Amino acid sequence: xxxxxxxxxxxxxxxxxxxxxxxxxxxxxxxxxxxxxxxxxxxxxxxxxxxxxxxxxxxxxxxxxxxxxxxxxxxxxxxxxxxxxxxxxxxxxxxxxxxxxxxxxxxxxxxxxxxxxxxxxxxxxxxxxxxxxxxxxxxxxxxxxxxxxxxxxxxxxxxxxxxxxxxxxxxxxxxxxxxxxxxxxxxxxxxxxxxxxxxxxxxxxxxxxxxxxxxxxxxxxxxxxxxxxxxxxxxxxxxxxxxxxxxxxxx
Amino acid sequence: xxxxxxxxxxxxxxxxxxxxxxxxxxxxxxxxxxxxxxxxxxxxxxxxxxxxxxxxxxxxxxxxxxxxxxxxxxxxxxxxxxxxxxxxxxxxxxxxxxxxxxxxxxxxxxxxxxxxxxxxxxxxxxxxxxxxxxxxxxxxxxxxxxxxxxxxxxxxxxxxxxxxxxxxxxxxxxxxxxxxxxxxxxxxxxxxxxxxxxxxxxxxxxxxxxxxxxxxxxxxxxxxxxxxxxxxxxxxxxxxxxxxxxxxxxxxxxxxxxxxxxxxxxxxxxxxxxxxxxxxxxxxxxxxxxxxxxxxxxxxxxxx
Ligand code: HEM
Numbered sequence: 001x002x003x004x005x006x007x008x009x010x011x012x013x014x015x016x017x018x019x020x021x022x023x024x025x026x027x028x029x030x031x032x033x034x035x036x037x038x039x040x041x042x043x044x045x046x047x048x049x050x051x052x053x054x055x056x057x058x059x060x061x062x063x064x065x066x067x068x069x070x071x072x073x074x075x076x077x078x079x080x081x082x083x084x085x086x087x088x089x090x091x092x093x094x095x096x097x098x099x100x101x102x103x104x105x106x107x108x109x110x111x112x113x114x115x116x117x118x119x120x121x122x123x124x125x126x127x128x129x130x131x132x133x134x135x136x137x138x139x140x141x142x143x144x145x146x147x148x149x150x151x152x153x154x155x156x157x158x159x160x161x162x163x164x165x166x167x168x169x170x171x172x173x174x175x176x177x178x179x180x181x182x183x184x185x186x187x188x189x190x191x192x193x194x195x196x197x198x199x200x201x202x203x204x205x206x207x208x209x210x211x212x213x214x215x216x217x218x219x220x221x222x223x224x225x226x227x228x229x230x231x232x233x234x235x236x237x238x239x240x241x242x243x244x245x246x247x248x249x250x251x
Numbered sequence: 252x253x254x255x256x257x258x259x260x261x262x263x264x265x266x267x268x269x270x271x272x273x274x275x276x277x278x279x280x281x282x283x284x285x286x287x288x289x290x291x292x293x294x295x296x297x298x299x300x301x302x303x304x305x306x307x308x309x310x311x312x313x314x315x316x317x318x319x320x321x322x323x324x325x326x327x328x329x330x331x332x333x334x335x336x337x338x339x340x341x342x343x344x345x346x347x348x349x350x351x352x353x354x355x356x357x358x359x360x361x362x363x364x365x366x367x368x369x370x371x372x373x374x375x376x377x378x379x380x381x382x383x384x385x386x387x388x389x390x391x392x393x394x395x396x397x398x399x400x401x402x403x404x405x406x407x408x409x410x411x412x413x414x415x416x417x418x419x420x421x422x423x424x425x426x427x428x429x430x431x432x433x434x435x436x437x438x439x440x441x442x443x444x445x446x447x448x449x450x451x452x453x454x455x456x457x458x459x460x461x462x463x464x465x466x467x468x469x470x471x472x473x474x475x476x477x478x479x480x481x482x483x484x485x486x487x488x489x490x491x492x493x494x495x496x497x498x499x500x501x502x503x504x505x506x507x508x509x510x511x512x513x514x515x516x517x518x519x520x521x522x523x524x525x526x527x528x529x530x531x532x533x534x535x536x537x538x539x540x541x542x543x544x545x546x547x548x549x550x551x552x553x554x555x
Contacts, residue, residue, distance in 0.1 A: 143370070182325050251365050
């Protein structure tokens with residue numbers, strides 16, 4: 001079907017094609033025709049809110065897997081996956097030191113696929129830290145931070161910090177020994193800063209030690225504040241890739 | 252993918268240079284979208300398999316009264332926790348990571364040339380710089396960690412006094428045998444510089460708050476500040492000079508021998524060194540810090 005739109009009513013295949021892609025419902029959703037011609041393929045990307053993160057055309061070297069190893073895309077993919085599994089986890093979890101641990105236990109034993117859900121969220125979180133770090137390395141070694149992309153590199157560093165904070169705040173939520181003491185060790189590091197360290201630690205933890213106040217703070221940061229900020233920075237990141245003329249290329 | 256089919260007739264208004272670029276381009280649909288889709292599917296399958304096979308850990312319910320030994324931060328902060336063992340906590344916990352992040356963000360503002368842009372390690376000396384930077388960062392950090400864990404002392408005692416000492420663990424030393432020379436005791440570890448040298452009292456307790464910064468004379472509360480020069484040297488001056496000095500030294504040597512000639516060369520050298528240091532600190536913090544954060548092999552999650 002590379003030649004373009006078929007005249008209607010020829011073969012069964014063509015009739016099915018028209019039925020599927022040339023009816024009012026389909027056309028009300030996708031304004032361009034089925035993407036089987038170059039024109040429609042470009043329109044498919046340009047008129048779709050999700051796909052239009054991309055340009056309509058891309059340099060052939062950037063399509064090679066070994067140029068990016070898809071690492072930025074995978075980081076974003078993991079972020080989306082974490083959002084979905086995270087929302088599902090929120091159905092079963094109450095951020096109170098009386099309930100949190102029991103909720104996780106019940107999730108693992110009583111909820112169908114609950115353990116799987118938790119595992120997925122956990123592994124995706126670890127995975128995202130790894131892919132973001134590796135994405136940073138690929139950007140560095142391909143020299144893609146050079147002008148005009150300086151600022152997008154800085155946005156990237158902010159995203160790296162946000163990724164670490166997202167993971168760190170999530171670490172406390174199961175309220176087991178691992179969580180409590182990892183967060184105690186981590187927040188004590190903040191407390192060691194000169195002058196403002198202790199006040200900052202106090203605000204972060206909401207008290208002298210990690211307890212209910214810390215749990216609700218970390219929960220709120222983890223499920224709403226940090227994901228929102230990260231989403232905003234990702235939007236800037238992707239916008240800037242387009243504005244800076246796509247991915248970096250040798251001059 | 253049908254590459255040739257995608258080549259587009261270009262309008263006459265497009266200039267020659269752009270036309271060449273156009274012919275090098277592919278359409279995002281289907282070529283890129285297809286790859287993204289495959290990558291997403293493969294990744295989903297991998298994650299699903301991982302999630303089915305390996306359960307996320309859940310230890311006992313949090314108990315503020317029971318401190319596990321060792322207590323560790325999440326793995327990506329164990330590099331900082333490792334630094335914490337070797338220097339002042341404010342340095343390791345806050346100042347070093349802050350400076351490191353600012354330096355990371357500043358990379359494009361130092362290296363503003365366009366060389367090597369958009370291609371993997373394409374400048375002439377890229378690979379040698381990557382390799383040298385990584386090895387120096389990795390090995391150098393390891394040696395520093397060994398030094399601070401007194402491994403050289405244990406190595407010496409193990410060789411000089413077979414049978415009475417163990418190399419890999421802190422075995423009880425036979426008190427009668429001649430161990431590490433007393434006169435060199437201050438070289439046992441970084442901390443020994445403070446504890447094993449005879450620092451005069453005048454230097455180890457300078458009453459800054461009481462005698463020098465007399466805020467009480469201004470009607471303000473007195474600052475209870477006492478400076479121990481030995482401590483400052485061990486916890487701050489030596490670590491800071493090491494962390495700044497060794498990378499500079501590396502760059503100077505690489506420049507003198509002709510390894511790093513351009514800014515991009517130095518960047519690759521330093522960035523690779525940084526990544527290597529980050530990796531080795533994380534590995535040591537994760538797998539080689541056991542009870543009391545001693546330098547021993549450690550199985551994660553082995554403690555309740
Ligand atoms: C949540 C974290 C992040 C996400 C989701 C993300 C996503 C992306 C994506 C999808 C791309 C397109 C090319 C590719 O896939 O490699 C990209 C490019 C880029 N990223 Fe990121 N990124 C993140 C973090 C970072 C970090 C930590 C840095 C650097 C410190 C960074 C710097 C850049 C730069 C400079 C580009 C342009 C690369 C080029 O022109 O070749 N990003 N990012």
